[in-house]
Amino acid sequence: MDVSTQDVFEMMQPDLDRVEETLVESAQIDYPIVNSMLRAIVSGGGKRLRPILLLLAARAFGSFNERAIDVAAGVELLHTASLVHDDSIDKAALRRGNPTLNTELSTGAVILIGDYLFAKSAILAAKPENPRVMVIFATTLAEICDGQIRETLEAHKLDQSMEDYEARIYGKTAALFAGAAEMGALLGGGTEEQIQNLRALGTELGMAFQVIDDVLDLRESSATIGKPAGNDLRQGVVTVPVMRYAAGLAVDAPQRGIIEGIVAGEITDQVVVDSLIDDIRDSGALAEAEQVARDYVAAARARLDQVPNPAVRSALDQLLDQATIRTV
């Protein structure tokens, strides 16, 4: 490794500054109160991984289409819109440690603001006037919704296959990483093979990223992740660490009934839930899940030798490291 994680961001800083400007411009609305809330949401401390991935892909093949900045902002705005709806669905009060829109607006207003951000993200994606970019963008949105619908309909069931889990996190997270990489490579003038290679890298990076998110949800304190520890579990959403933990329990282990009760929403006592989370932390389940993430990262890393631009290759390498070593 010849650059630190920080360097990836420094290298991309001029592009990212333009993305920020575009984001703030796009998330405007006539109502001053809503406007200031929108501004707070789009500037709310996201890591901008999706725009970074898109812009790296757009710079991987020598030429650079200026409109990639707009699409990068569009991808981040799509992500933001999706978080706004998620937080509304989960009735979450906190996101990245900040109060969500739910704390200040009616559910109806929050739904509409999410829709408005979807619309604005699509307007940004239309800027390059590239029909294929629009198809990727719209398809990605459908995949995100599909993943979220799966998560909602499959909640409260402990007995799930790894395929169910993967289909869910592909939609929830990896689809947008994949779409960002594909749109970037397309705008950057990659060949079809190069575009597909970066799309696959994006998918694997996104899968790894979500698996680690699911580990952090259980491993880190509420203060670190800015929402209650074990939030997924409390919502009845079963993730790979929980699946591995349950698989490692003896058939007659008392924890089996407890975890089934928590997932089903029948056990909500904080002391019981916290104690089970401690048990998961003490088991090997988090390490097993981290190995799943590392396998995805290894698959993605094997694709780097097809990336011609050495600075981009090195930056993508860093981004892959970051997916697995991060704590937030």
Added chain:
Amino acid sequence: MDVSTQDVFEMMQPDLDRVEETLVESAQIDYPIVNSMLRAIVSGGGKRLRPILLLLAARAFGSFNERAIDVAAGVELLHTASLVHDDSIDKAALRRGNPTLNTELSTGAVILIGDYLFAKSAILAAKPENPRVMVIFATTLAEICDGQIRETLEAHKLDQSMEDYEARIYGKTAALFAGAAEMGALLGGGTEEQIQNLRALGTELGMAFQVIDDVLDLRESSATIGKPAGNDLRQGVVTVPVMRYAAGLAVDAPQRGIIEGIVAGEITDQVVVDSLIDDIRDSGALAEAEQVARDYVAAARARLDQVPNPAVRSALDQLLDQATIRTV
């Protein structure tokens, strides 16, 4: 008039059958239960005015782009997605006399299904691979959201200007009629002047349509409109008949306090609300509002002489009649 209202639909029937097929194909999802609900929603008895307008515009200039069928289905699906979110926001139990998704699914699932339909509608709009169609489509979605946000934020206030009302119904309804006409004319190969002329006709038709909707909401029985009579008023949404009624009251009329109380959500007693609705019906307010709609229709009709295809011209003429004479 040389064709009956029915004839417009008969002429368009082969196109509309293809729109229906495309709609049913698009609103598919892996989950059988949700799938059957989606099918019921997209086949739920809508009048298909937006696809009809788009297809008429697409046939107005001699050539016809087959992809207009996809965009027509996309426009209807966008409308459907927006109704799904509206019904969720209003917690409506009925739409067109049928139970809404709210009666069977959690709010979260309904929001996600609406999002999924938005995504699918965007995929359909991307089919012609025409960048300008995508820009119109995305901009229209933003305008619809803007209209809905206005309706939410401006609810519960009786004192509103006609401009506030017009901006709201433009977004809520006329924007999609305008966009449908513009996209159709664009795909049909109209000149820029012809495209803008049909867009303006679409706007005026949409404005008239919404004003009449607002009249029907007060004039018709719950059984006829498939939802509670005076639904807008009960939700605190002030429409032009209510504005005209309030403007006609003496300063010290007792109804003034009552209507303010209903709009503010402080008076919910059914007997009082029903009695006020009767009062509005007995006043000249509904007729005054109908005149507003007729003025829009007259403006739209003046644009017909710029439509070269005589069958399309005649069909549009019928559509304009229908906007003002309908009862549902």
